[in-house]
Amino acid sequence: MFSLFSKKPVNYFSTAEQEQIVDAIRNAELKTSGEVRVYIESRCEYVDPLRRAREIFVNLKMQETAERNAALVYVAMKDRQLAVFGDDGIHQKVGADFWNQEVQKMLTHFNKKNYAIGIAAVVHEIGRALETHFPYDAQTDKNELPDDIVFGK
Secondary structure (H helix, E strand, O other): OOOOOEOOOOOOOOHHHHHHHHHHHHHHHOOEOOEEEEEEEOOOOOOOHHHHHHHHHHHOOHHHOOOOOEEEEEEEOOOOEEEEEEOHHHHHHHHHHHHHHHHHHHHHHHOOOOHHHHHHHHHHHHHHHHHHHOEOOOOOOOOOOOOOEEEOO
8 A cells, every 4th residue: 555654754854853843743732622733745746835735634634623623734845835724623713814924934934944943833823823712621632633743755
């Protein structure tokens, strides 16, 4: 069976940087029922990275969260493309402007070659938005999606 996804990093990040990103995901999800994933690949298969992010979002089954409140941070390192894609539940709460602002914040860090810091910062901001609109409920909340970074080809 062929898979588009691999757990093996392509060495874009040191072990410490990978831990920084995963810690950001875990911390972002502490106070919300929402879910955040990060997907890194070398090349974007499309001209529009948002279209690619949407495809990955579906392939990772992120639309299957109970409250439709998952968000994906997508980065194609060699092509220097990125996008942030949120499911319907969170998108209806924050709107397109929020996602566009987060991309701009990431670009600010990326332009200084601070890739892990940029990703972690955006994950933190997404977590704050999710916390506002989908607060953590100890009775019902569970971690619906893995917190690891997904590395594509």
